[in-house]
Structure formats: C-alpha cells, structure tokens
Amino acid sequence: MKDWQDDVFESQGTDNRQGIFDLVRKLLAHWYWFVLCGGIGFIAAYTHLRYTTPIYRINARVLVTDQQSNANAMGQGAFGGGNLTSYFGGSNSVDNEAEVFKTRYLMKQVVSKLNAQIKYYHPGRVRDIEIHRPPFEIMLLDPDSVRGGTFVLEALDAQHAKIRQEGGFSIDVTYGNSVRLPGVGEVFISPQPQFGSIEGPYKLSIASLDGRVGEYMGRLSITINKQVSILNLGFSYPLQRKGEEILHAVIQQYMENNLRDRNAIADSTIAFIENRLLYVGRELGDVEGDIQEFRQDRQLADMSAQSQMLLQSSNEYVKQLAEVELQLDILDTVTTLLSGQANERVLPNAVIPEDAVFNGQVTQYNALVLERDRRLLSATLDNPAIKTLNQQLNTLRQDMLANLDNTRRRLTITRNSLRQKTGQLDRKVRDVPAVERTYLDLARQQQIKQELYLFLLQRREETAISKTATISNSRVIDPPKSASAPLSPKRSSILLTGLLVGLAIPFSIIYLRDLTNTRIESREDITKRTQVSIVGEIAHSGIRETLVVTPGSRTAIAEQFRALRTNLTFYLKDPQAKVMLLTSSMSGEGKSFVALNMAMVFALSGKRVVVMEMDLRKPNLSVKLDFANKVGFTNFVIDPSLAPSDVIAPSGVHDNLFLIGSGPIPPNPAETLLSNRLNELMTNLRASFDYIIIDTPPVGLVTDAQLLSQHADLSIYVVRQRRTYKSQLQIAEDLYRSGKIKQLAILINDIKPRGGGYGYGYGYGYGYGYGYYDNGKKDKPWWKFWVKN
Known part of the structure; x- marks a missing residue:
C-alpha cells in the first residue's frame, strides 16, 4: 500500500511539474x-x-506634557495642591489630546483662519496645477453659506479682471471691491503684489466650509506613542509649503484652544472665589455684629479674664467672710471672758489685730491684772491699792466690753455685706458656663468665617498670579516638515x-x-487522459492539396509521414501484419488526409498499397482524389459475380497505390460490413498487396470501425489539434481497456506550432522552418494568434 501511494504521489508531482513546463512553454511561444x-x-x-499630481507627506511631532507641572501654581494655590482639571473634569491623557486634534471644530477653525475654502490653480491641458501664493486673494464675506463652485479669473488690466463660469456666467470685477458669485455669495478681491503680477487665467475652486473641513480631516492622520506621550501628526497635500502651513495652523490652533480653555478654568475659578467672598463677607459681618451685641448686653470686655476675676472675687469674699466670722467668734469668747469671770484673768493679746485701741486696752488690762495679782501676794482685797486696781480693772473692762460691742456691730455689718456679695458672686459664677458657651459659639463662627474669608482672599491672589504663568499642556518638538519624496504615487x-x-x-x-479550452492542444493533453500510445504526429499543412507526400518532396510534413512510416514498422513486425485501420472521434479530423498520404509514403518505398474507402455513410476519399466512385465495395457485396479485381482501381497518383471505392451508399451500412464477401475481399487483398489501409467512419458516431477492426492488424485513432475534444479521448481509452479494438494507437494530426505547445520541433529534430512550405505559402501571421483555428 505504501509503495502504491508513493507511486501515486510521485505521478502527481510529475504531472504538476509537466503542467508547469507546458504552461511556461506556451508562454515563451508568445513572447x-x-x-x-x-x-x-x-x-x-x-x-x-x-x-x-504627487501627494507629499508632511510630518510633525507634539509632546503632550503633564498639566500638573504647568498648572501647579494655580492648582495648588486655589485648591490646596489639587489639579484644576481634576476638579472640573479635565484629563491630560495623550489619547484625549489625539481626539481633540481629530475634531471637526478644530479643523473648521483652521479652514476659516487660512481662508482655505478657496484653491487657486493654473489651468492645464491635462491637469491643473495648484498655486500656493497667487498674486491676488479672494475673501469670502459669508463663508458659512458657500455651496461651492469653479470659476476662471482672467486679468483685463492692472485694476480689472473677468470672472467666468461654465454655463454662461461672466462678470467684470475691480480689485478692491466686492462681487457676488453664484453659489458663493459676496467675495472681496484684493491684489497681492508681493507675490507677482496677475497674468494669465487662474482657476478658482471654491468649496463649502463643511466640504473643505471634511477633505482636510481626511488628509490628517495621527498616531500615538504612549510610552513617551508623543503625537505623530501627518498631513498629505500636493503642495509641500502649503501642507506645512496647514499642519502648522492646526497645531497652533490646538495650542491656542488649549490655552484658552485652561485660562477659562482660571477665570471661572476667580469668579467663583469672588462670589464666595461676597457671601462669606456678609456672613462674617453678621456674626461679628452678634458678638458685639452679646458683649454689650453682658458687659463683657474679656470673657476669660472676667470669668477669672469673678472666681477670684468670690474666693476673696468667702475668705473675708470666714475671717469676719472668726473675729466674731473671738469677740464672743473675749466678751464671755470679760463679762463672766469672777476673778480677773489675763486676756489673750492681739485678739483683734486690726483694732489697735482694743489691743492697747487688752495690754493695759493684763498689766493691771498682773499688778493686782502681785500685790495680793502681800495685801488683801480691802487694801486700798487693791481696791483702786479693781476699780481701774472694772472701768477698763467696761470700756473694753463697749469697744467689743462696737466691733461686733461693725463685724456683723461686714459679715452681712460679705454674705450678700458672696451670694451675688455665686449666682454670677453659676451663669458663667452658659454665657461662655454662647460666647464661644459666636466666637467659633466668627473664627471660621474669618479663616474662610482670608483663605479665599489668598486663593484669589494666587489664582490671578498663576493665570499669568499658564502655558499650553503641549509643545512642538518637531515642527511640520514635508518629506522630500512624494507619498503617492x-x-x-x-x-x-x-x-x-x-x-x-x-x-x-x-x-x-x-x-x-476543451479541445486538444498538446501531446500532454493526450498522455494525461489515455494510456494509448502515440504512433506519430503530423503538422498543419499550409497547402490545400490533399496529397502532400509526393515523389521528391522534402517538406516538413512529408518528413513527418516518413517518420510515421518508420514508427508503423515497429507495430507491424509480423510479416503477415498488413492491414491498418484509421478511425476518429468525429468527422473532420483528417482520417482521409492521413490515409492517402500514409498510403503514398508506403507506395514511394516500393510497396503495393491499397486504400479502402469504407466510410459507406459519407465517402470522402474518392472525392479528394477526384475518383469516379461508380463500382466499389458495396457493389462487391451485393453482386457475387464481381471479383476483387473488379473493384480495385489505380489511384492515378502512383503506380504502387490503388483504391477501392465505397460504391453506392447502401441503406444499411453496418449490415453490409457484416457480409462474408468482406472476408473474401480481405483474404484476396492480403495476398495481393503489401499494405492495406482502411478508411472508416468515426468510431464515436457509429460502430462501423469496430466491425472492421477484426480485419485490421493495427488501428490508428486520429485526433486533430484544436478540433478533437479532450473528453473524446475517453472513447479511445474505453476501446483500449475493453479490447474492442486490438492494437490501438493514436495519431495526432494538424499540429500548429505557434501557440499550440508544439514549438519544440515535434521531437524529430529535422531543423526545418515549419512556418514555410514548398508551395511558398506562409503560416498564419503571429498577430492572428487570438483568433482560434
């Protein structure tokens, strides 16, 4: 199985290579x-x-920088270090900036700025040439309403020109004035002497604003290098300088829009801060008024200091009250001592330190008591000195009690006053938390409003300062420059x-x-479709005569018939093998032509040859030789009295060549061929002639050839280049495989060397110029190759 598959694959590869070689050979034949x-x-x-018109590529590169670095002052100043764009929905993404470059709004601004709706041309016979800087300029007064149109401007003199349009419109204009053009509206024409004088006609192509914007957007291309945040801009345009100006205008307009947008953010921020300052200022004024009213009502100068003083006063009053109470207790004790003792005793000194009189009395009293006690050591109570001392003590005691009573009344008044003041201070101290809380609330509101107000004032100044330092978030690192070679074509x-x-x-x-092509063109068309061997190949005859092989003929086709004669000897090795049958797929493939010339080439070699015209349905061989076909095979079959010699006639072209005509056309050709008289005739012919050539009807149409093949030693299947269909080779293959026709071979007829795949000399190597023949006629000219034969 593996060997069989290898053989199949090898065969397929060989066929493929052969097919390629055939195609190459055919192509070379029509070099x-x-x-x-x-x-x-x-x-x-x-x-x-x-x-x-060549189109050039203009390239530029723009670096998109971080907005935080450019807007740091404004961002940090206004909102504590944040980026303004982050607060207002902005983005510094390079993808977003690329989309901005692609917007119709940006390109519309560029077209309007450059007055690019108008293109100027020098008219040409084949194409118009665009002008970058014409010697005049046309301004559109209402560009949005322009529908478009094409005009021709011709200079009349230094101040006047004519504008015309196909369709009959024509108008004379004066430079420096406006004029109305159809489909365009009002335009203003002004000379530009710095670009030369106005000479010759100029073509004006005016497009609508949207149309030109769409054209320029189609010419603009953007690629992104995200690793370094670079935009690669490209613009395609026929004029290099103008393309550079357009791309430069696109970049400049983008940067202006970007700067305006960023300044708009700063302006909006300042306006916002101004509004907040007014609002916060009013709130701060209201809070400060409330504090002023509160302090006036509460008589507060300094809440903290006053609260501290209030506590200190309360403590002082309590301390003073305690001292007064203590002094009253001491007075009561001293009074009890002075008024209740039987014998005088020494009183404590400095009982009431602040009362110097009483202290002096106590000192004097104690001195008298000590004096009296000393004298009582040596005297009695009745002693006048003791009595005097007692009287002095008694008087001094009364004075002291009167003094104590006055002091008591005074201290009582002081105590009552201190108690009243202490009560008042206690009530004030109890009210301090509520007042202080209210005051602290007002003070806190005042502080918040004041800090916010100061914050807004600071941010307003910082934002105003940062606005002056605002720059675009992108910069050109490679300005627009046109390539030296055109992009297209x-x-x-x-x-x-x-x-x-x-x-x-x-x-x-x-x-x-x-x-x-369904017809046979080359030898390979045959070998790929059938296993039947090819006995010979006959070239196309450039002459109209049927008999091309004549004595002394040296034409290529005559040599091919001689080569065929040689090849046939290998098929007819048996001395008894004399009969050759010629058939084909259909009529018109040259069986009669081949039969006659093949018979002639054998006759020229000294062999006796007879050609049998066995196409009983449409005899053609006798017609080609102008032979009177009155008595032939049909007569021989019908009339038993006729001998074989009665139907054999000389051909008239060579002494060794004879002919048996078909005779009258019978009503039943197939039954006629089954007659026993045919066997008798063939036996006689084999004994009388060296070669017998039978011309039969096409085997693809009738069965006559198969009936006659039993008498043939070799059957030749004639195919004609560009006449026989490739599918008809299956007939020969079926006859060969089934054995219905023994020893079958194929003869290729009417081969045309030009374009037919046979331009290699047919494999015989005679070296003849096959385009010319002895009759002086030339083969079909090469320029008629496209007409099929």
Whole structure:
C-alpha cells in the first residue's frame, strides 16, 4: 500500500511539474505579446506618473506634557495642591489630546483662519496645477453659506479682471471691491503684489466650509506613542509649503484652544472665589455684629479674664467672710471672758489685730491684772491699792466690753455685706458656663468665617498670579516638515505595477484560454487522459492539396509521414501484419488526409498499397482524389459475380497505390460490413498487396470501425489539434481497456506550432522552418494568434 501511494504521489508531482513546463512553454511561444503588452503597461504607468499630481507627506511631532507641572501654581494655590482639571473634569491623557486634534471644530477653525475654502490653480491641458501664493486673494464675506463652485479669473488690466463660469456666467470685477458669485455669495478681491503680477487665467475652486473641513480631516492622520506621550501628526497635500502651513495652523490652533480653555478654568475659578467672598463677607459681618451685641448686653470686655476675676472675687469674699466670722467668734469668747469671770484673768493679746485701741486696752488690762495679782501676794482685797486696781480693772473692762460691742456691730455689718456679695458672686459664677458657651459659639463662627474669608482672599491672589504663568499642556518638538519624496504615487511601484499588469494581460489570456479550452492542444493533453500510445504526429499543412507526400518532396510534413512510416514498422513486425485501420472521434479530423498520404509514403518505398474507402455513410476519399466512385465495395457485396479485381482501381497518383471505392451508399451500412464477401475481399487483398489501409467512419458516431477492426492488424485513432475534444479521448481509452479494438494507437494530426505547445520541433529534430512550405505559402501571421483555428 505504501509503495502504491508513493507511486501515486510521485505521478502527481510529475504531472504538476509537466503542467508547469507546458504552461511556461506556451508562454515563451508568445513572447512577443509579453514584450508588447509589458511595454504598453510600462508606457501607461509612465504617462500616469507624468500627469498625476504627487501627494507629499508632511510630518510633525507634539509632546503632550503633564498639566500638573504647568498648572501647579494655580492648582495648588486655589485648591490646596489639587489639579484644576481634576476638579472640573479635565484629563491630560495623550489619547484625549489625539481626539481633540481629530475634531471637526478644530479643523473648521483652521479652514476659516487660512481662508482655505478657496484653491487657486493654473489651468492645464491635462491637469491643473495648484498655486500656493497667487498674486491676488479672494475673501469670502459669508463663508458659512458657500455651496461651492469653479470659476476662471482672467486679468483685463492692472485694476480689472473677468470672472467666468461654465454655463454662461461672466462678470467684470475691480480689485478692491466686492462681487457676488453664484453659489458663493459676496467675495472681496484684493491684489497681492508681493507675490507677482496677475497674468494669465487662474482657476478658482471654491468649496463649502463643511466640504473643505471634511477633505482636510481626511488628509490628517495621527498616531500615538504612549510610552513617551508623543503625537505623530501627518498631513498629505500636493503642495509641500502649503501642507506645512496647514499642519502648522492646526497645531497652533490646538495650542491656542488649549490655552484658552485652561485660562477659562482660571477665570471661572476667580469668579467663583469672588462670589464666595461676597457671601462669606456678609456672613462674617453678621456674626461679628452678634458678638458685639452679646458683649454689650453682658458687659463683657474679656470673657476669660472676667470669668477669672469673678472666681477670684468670690474666693476673696468667702475668705473675708470666714475671717469676719472668726473675729466674731473671738469677740464672743473675749466678751464671755470679760463679762463672766469672777476673778480677773489675763486676756489673750492681739485678739483683734486690726483694732489697735482694743489691743492697747487688752495690754493695759493684763498689766493691771498682773499688778493686782502681785500685790495680793502681800495685801488683801480691802487694801486700798487693791481696791483702786479693781476699780481701774472694772472701768477698763467696761470700756473694753463697749469697744467689743462696737466691733461686733461693725463685724456683723461686714459679715452681712460679705454674705450678700458672696451670694451675688455665686449666682454670677453659676451663669458663667452658659454665657461662655454662647460666647464661644459666636466666637467659633466668627473664627471660621474669618479663616474662610482670608483663605479665599489668598486663593484669589494666587489664582490671578498663576493665570499669568499658564502655558499650553503641549509643545512642538518637531515642527511640520514635508518629506522630500512624494507619498503617492510611488514611482518605482507604479512603473513596476504597470509592467506587471501589462505582462499579466497576455498571461491571463493565455492561461484562461488554456484553462477553458476543451479541445486538444498538446501531446500532454493526450498522455494525461489515455494510456494509448502515440504512433506519430503530423503538422498543419499550409497547402490545400490533399496529397502532400509526393515523389521528391522534402517538406516538413512529408518528413513527418516518413517518420510515421518508420514508427508503423515497429507495430507491424509480423510479416503477415498488413492491414491498418484509421478511425476518429468525429468527422473532420483528417482520417482521409492521413490515409492517402500514409498510403503514398508506403507506395514511394516500393510497396503495393491499397486504400479502402469504407466510410459507406459519407465517402470522402474518392472525392479528394477526384475518383469516379461508380463500382466499389458495396457493389462487391451485393453482386457475387464481381471479383476483387473488379473493384480495385489505380489511384492515378502512383503506380504502387490503388483504391477501392465505397460504391453506392447502401441503406444499411453496418449490415453490409457484416457480409462474408468482406472476408473474401480481405483474404484476396492480403495476398495481393503489401499494405492495406482502411478508411472508416468515426468510431464515436457509429460502430462501423469496430466491425472492421477484426480485419485490421493495427488501428490508428486520429485526433486533430484544436478540433478533437479532450473528453473524446475517453472513447479511445474505453476501446483500449475493453479490447474492442486490438492494437490501438493514436495519431495526432494538424499540429500548429505557434501557440499550440508544439514549438519544440515535434521531437524529430529535422531543423526545418515549419512556418514555410514548398508551395511558398506562409503560416498564419503571429498577430492572428487570438483568433482560434
């Protein structure tokens, strides 16, 4: 199984290679068409380049920087270190900036700024050439309403010109004045002497604003390098300088819009701060008024200091009250001592330190008591001195009690006063937390409003300062510059494409012609479809005569018949093998032509040859030789009295060549061929002739050839180039496989060397010029190759 598969694969590979070789051979056979079409394609490509407007690529690079670094002062100043764009929904993404470049709004601004709705051309016979700086300028007074149009401006003199349009519109204009154009509206024409004088006609192409914006947006391309936040901008335009100006205007307008947007954020921030300052200022004034009213009502100068003083006063009063109470207790004790003792005793000194009189009395009293006690040591109570001392003590005691009573009344008054003041202070101390809380609430509100007000004032100044330092978040790192070589058309690519297209046309025609051809074109068409061997190949005859093999003929086709004679000897090795039968798939494939010339080539070699015209349905052989076909095979079958010699007639072209005509056309040709008289005739012919050639009807139409093949030693199946269908080879293959016709071989007839795949000399190597024949007639011209034969 593996060996069989290898053989199949090897056979398929060989067939594929052979098919490629055949195709290459056919292509090389028509090399002149490739040269002609390739040259035409190259010339067409060159003409296309000559009259095609080149498009140049203008490139620029923009670095998108971080907005935080540029707006740091404004961002941190206004909102505590945050980026303004983060508060107002902005983004510094390079993708977002790329989308901004693609917006119609930006391109519309550029078109309006450059007055790009108008293009100026120098008219040409094939194409118009655009002008970058014309010597005049047309301004559109209402660009949004322009529908578009094409006009031609012709200078009349230094101050006047004529504008005309196809369709009959024409108007004379004066430079420096406005004029109305159809589809455009009011325009203003002004000369530009710095760019030269106005000479010759100028073509004006005016487009609508949206149309020009759409065109420029289509010419703009943007790629992103996210690793370094760089935008690669590209713009395609026929004029290099103008394309650079347009791309430069796009970048500048983008940066202006970006700066305006960022300043708008700062302006909005300042306006917001101003509004907040007014509101917070009013709130701060209200709170400060409430504090003033509260302090006035509560008589507060300093709440903390006054609270501290109140506590200190209360403590002082309590302390003084305690001292007064203590002094009253001491007075009561001293009074009890003075008024209740039987014998005088020494009183404590400095009982009432602040009463110097009482202290003096106590000192005097104690001195008298001590004096009296000392004298009582030596005297009695009745002693006048003791009595005097007692009287003095008694008087002094009364004075002291009177003094104590006055002091008591005074201290009582002081105590009552202190008690009243202490009560008042206690009530004030109890009210301090509530007053202080209310005051602290008001003070806290005042502090908050005041800090917010100061904060807004500071941020307003910082924002105003940062606005003056605002710059765009992008910068140009590579300004617009046009490439030196045009983007399109690519000269080498166009020329190569033109050449390839030119070469592809004959290739496609030849390939499709070969692919769609259902008729035999080459030897390989036969070998791929049948196992029947090929006995010979006969070229196309350039003459109309049927008999091309004549004595002394040295034409190529005569040599091919001689080669066929040689090949047939290998098939007829048996001395008894004399009979050759010729058949085909259908009529018109040259059986009679081959039969006669094959018989002639054998006759020229000294062999006696008889040709049997056995096509009883449509005899053609006798017609070609102008032979009177009155008595023939049909007569021999019908009339038993006729001998074989009665139907054999000389051909008239060679002494060794004889002919048996078909005779009258019978009503039943197939039954006629089954007659026993045919066997008798064939036996006689085998004894009388060296070779017998039988011309039969096409085997693809009737069965006559199969009936006659039993008498043949070799059956030759004639196929004709560009006449026999490839599918008809299956007939020969079926006859060969089934054995219905013994020893079958194929003969290829009417081979045309040009474009037919047989341009290699047919494998015989005679070296003859097959385009010419001895009769002086030339083969079909090469330029008629496209007409099928």
